[in-house]
Amino acid sequence: MGKFQIGEFEEVVLLTVGILHGNAYGVTIRKEIEERLGRTVSVGALQITLRRMEEKGYLKSNHGEKTEKRGGRPKLYFTITPYGKKTIAHTRETRNSLWEALPNLVLNLD
């Protein structure tokens, strides 16, 4: 159980990497999160989250092409590893089971 636990922001990043499927690198991930969730993400926060999740094995990365637009720097594409997939699936399951256990009464209160 414990080893599948990830934080909220980690979950967002993991899902976004999944959504972008093959085109997930720093700029696009950040833009996607900002557009979809309407929250600002700093490069610093995003970068360490990506690196941390790569270290933990949820993500893997590979260098892409160098473009003039990026000042000759390569893109670093992230993809979800099978272990990462298992983890978000697990997260979703736990959430769902919690949702199901929630009595209707509580939700109707307001």
Next chain:
Amino acid sequence: MNRDKKRPPLFALRLLKWFCKPEYHADIEGDLIESFEENKEAKGIAKAKWLLFNDLLQLFRPGILRSFSPISGLSSTGLWKSNLKSAIRTLIKRKEYSIVNSLGLSLGIASTLLVLLYVQDEFSYDKSIPNADQIFKLVEERKTPEGTTTRRYVPYSFARTIPQDFPDVADATAFSGPYGGQQVWVNNEQGQRLNFLEDNALIADNQFLSVFGLRMLAGDPKNALKEPNSIVLTESTARRLFGETNPLGQFISAAEKKSVVTGICEDPPENSHLKFSYLVSSSSVTWFNQENFTLKYTHLYLRLHPQAKAAQLEAKFPEMVKTHMSAEIERINQLSWEAYQAAGNGFTYKLKPLTSIHLDSADFGGMKAGGSIVTVRIMLAIAVLIFCIACVNFINLATARSTERALEVGVRKVMGSHRTQLVAQFLTESLILSFISLFIALGLVLLALSYFNELTNKQLILNPDIISITGLIVAGILVGLLAGIYPAFALSSFKPIAVLKGNFSTQNKGKWLRNGLVVFQFWIAIILITCTLVIQKQVDFLASKDLGFDKEQLMVIEGTFDRKGNFAKPFLNEIKNLPQVKAAAGTMWLQGFRGTQMEDYETEGSDQELNMASVVLGDGFAEVMGLELIDGALFSQSTTDSSMILLNETALKRLGLDDPIGKKVAMVNQEKGATIKTYYTIKGIVKDFHYQSLHDEIGPLVMLSNELYAERMWVIAARLNTGMTRAGAQAIEEKWQTLLPDLPFNFRFLDQVLDNRYKTERHTSQVFSIFSGLSIFISIIGLFALSAYTVSLRAKEIGIRKVVGASVSTILKLLFKNFSAMVLLAFLLAFPVGWYAMENWLNDFAYRIVLSPLTFILAGGLILIVTWCTVGYQSFKAARINPIRHLKNE
């Protein structure tokens, strides 16, 4: 240009590269640039830049920042251990280098420490008195048409009026003194009378103890000095007079009056300008109790309330002067206060902070020899200079060894040493050396402290409190870093390839710095030597200057003879008849014992007043002193001289009299509002003699006869026959004992007393000799090592020159040239500085030597010779050696 402006700021990218982990850097930079470009299109360049900086700032977080230690993964304690070990090994391997280096440095530190102790003590004066910053001394600024003088004595009645008139003032005390030569006696338990001759007596009012916050060991601090004929003793006086008996309530006879001991107070602190052995209540003295604003005999100290401002109080004093003093002044001068002021006269009162009195050149305290801020500055300057010489040595020695260390640096670098590690290693070495030197220095200070105390007349101790220990540790680190930082960076910058290929040469590297530092050392040494020579010359000059009288073999007997009117004259007559005594006379003035008094005089028929120093002499005194008579006659026993005066040449010149003998001169006095002229007839003219110390020029002097005062005398001067000094003193003492057995016999010799007046100068001269000796010594140490290095650099050159046929002398000349040029440069730079400094110092003396360039040349020559000897030793060794030794490795 245009394109450049639209690109992301280079600075931001550089910053990122600097702080970001290298493995993350490339793609983060890519992201930032891409975002920047997009933002630029969408939101404009300014906004894009702003966003970029914002992002950059947020990248400052632990996961992104790179590690700044040179090598990660190694434990830093291991590194330090390795540094420490190799530093100690290097130091042990090059023993002579380490010893020379730490010796120079420890001498430098030790002298700096001594001076700092001295300076700290000088600045600590009166700070230990409770509420010292609220205590002020009232001083008088006396304005006359000729100028303004500030005086230490003020009217005592202000001590009563000031606390009443100004709510800012908490307390005020007035006291007069110090009085010396006081005959004091007490009765011991067996009823025996014990006699003492006491100095430093003060007549003080009841507030004295509370204003200065002196702790009472016995007696009531509030009222101890209230009643007439009360005496408060200091602890040490009480012990001296009464031994172990409880002095409280005992009787003391002082100044022919019986007083009762009402209290014992602690001794005033050593580092205070206050000095007294006992206090007599001012209510015992008649004049002290009558209101008077024109008698200026007393010191007056005020204690203000904590919030009070001294400047605000001072501003109210002119009004106070008008209220209390103007009426009396108007009456004396027959002039309205406004007219008096308009003529350029006036009194202003100023508040002198208690803690500033000691170092003030005006000597407002008058109870002990004041300190001198000039001396403090000179000492500090010397300490800094010596310290600089020592540090320079350290740097020079370390860089000079660079050839030796270059190979080590090269190998270390090849093995993967980072530059910061090498710097750390070299700094460790210099830190170890600096701490070793610090310990040696502490030892040296302990050894030298008693001698230094004697020299400076102080009781300094090494006080191991937290602040000084921290200070020392910080100083050790600072010295280590200061002296070690340049060599560390210079040594660690070697290129390993160049070093290891073997064609490494440091010949020109840092040559300018090294030579510059040597010149700097010579410069300091030359200045210090010149100062020593000049001060020495001036002191000799003062000691040997013809004073206009004979100070040798002159015994001066002290005691308040005036209180024993029927004793002094018989005693004097007795000793005159002693075979060992050439001549003797009583006097009310003698240089070094009693000062002169300033009085106004005018010649008959003129109303031009002239302020002249006046002294009162006994019959025959001029002969005893050996004063030279130019015209007329001296005071003698066979004539009545009570209305006669003698003048010195300067006085005669000032008065402008042609045929002086028999002419009349009036002494002009103000008494009870009336001008009183007392006429005197000029009896004789005496050749100018030094009646003051040689700091002051000979002024006009009027000599009156003590017949005017019923032949009173303060001291008796007896000229002993040569070779009979001891016997004479003994014979005189015997006479004293038979005539006056119950009073202590006290005498001094005039030459010793007068020589004591130039003690400060003698001390300065000694301090300079010691410090300049030190500076030369430390410089030699450095020079010795440096010349060894220079010679080793040129070893091959010397070898080749010898092979080609150069003689030893040619080679010596070659090596001397460089160092001689440095000495010469230093000499040229030192000349104006030394000249200026010494000219300034000498200006303080009315009688001084004339600076001669010869002194400077002597100092420069001395340094040159020392340099030649030092360099010569090394050079000679190199020049004599078989050239094959230098060349075989090629």
